[in-house]
Amino acid sequence: MAVGLILLSVVTALVLFGAAQRVLDRMQLSDRAALVIAALIFIGGFIPDIRVGQVAVNIGGAVVPLGVCVWLLAKTDTRKEVARALFGSVLTAVAVYALGRFLPEEPENMVLDPNYTYGIAGGIIAYVLGRSRRAAFICGVLGVVLADIAVAVVNWQNGISSTLRLGSAGMMDTVVISGLLAVLLAELMGELVERMSRPADRRDRETVRMPVRRGGRN
Numbered sequence: 001m002a003v004g005l006i007l008l009s010v011v012t013a014l015v016l017f018g019a020a021q022r023v024l025d026r027m028q029l030s031d032r033a034a035l036v037i038a039a040l041i042f043i044g045g046f047i048p049d050i051r052v053g054q055v056a057v058n059i060g061g062a063v064v065p066l067g068v069c070v071w072l073l074a075k076t077d078t079r080k081e082v083a084r085a086l087f088g089s090v091l092t093a094v095a096v097y098a099l100g101r102f103l104p105e106e107p108e109n110m111v112l113d114p115n116y117t118y119g120i121a122g123g124i125i126a127y128v129l130g131r132s133r134r135a136a137f138i139c140g141v142l143g144v145v146l147a148d149i150a151v152a153v154v155n156w157q158n159g160i161s162s163t164l165r166l167g168s169a170g171m172m173d174t175v176v177i178s179g180l181l182a183v184l185l186a187e188l189m190g191e192l193v194e195r196m197s198r199p200a201d202r203r204d205r206e207t208v209r210m211p212v213r214r215g216g217r218n
Helices: 003-016 021-026 031-044 059-075 079-102 114-130 133-157 171-209
Strands: 050-052 055-057 164-166
Touching (some): 021 031, 021 133, 021 171, 055 059, 059 079, 059 133, 114 133, 133 164
8 A cells, every 4th residue: 555545544544533533623624624624635545546638637646736826825824825835836847846956866776755855845934934824734745746747848848748646646635745744743843842842831820829928027
């Protein structure tokens, strides 16, 4: 089973057991919506690609994740976060595209499968640029897709006849890894920051509850 499908299975289990409730709440997703999305990606991955000329689009690996990105953008509270998510997606795409230029051309010469490498790199970069859970997911998914499009466009301009495969041929793993890793990092770092700030908050509350007495005893 592909890594992307394994990760979807793990996410489904976490949702069913309520372990992902906090993350889903901050992304404004219900348990039912998360399960439906995971099921659509899982099932859509086995549906034959939709081909239009030199472009092949996979429903589970591209259509559904991009649809989630559009929905998250529509639910975003401020224009600033929307701009950060879109700008971060472009920067993530540039970084992933540049990474592909430095990696060995032959996958056999790489320690890790290139699709996994792009996914991990995209997830880390997307977290740094997106910061929030929603923006990080958008950067992770949209950034990887934009990088694929950029590679295909450059190949076409250089006279190389190739098919742009969005979400298929291993790229589904890249999209899923990048999006989920970006959200995971945002959640872990957010929890770490909250835990580090709790002692100071607790001391402030104690100071308010037990003010320093002034003057001596009567």
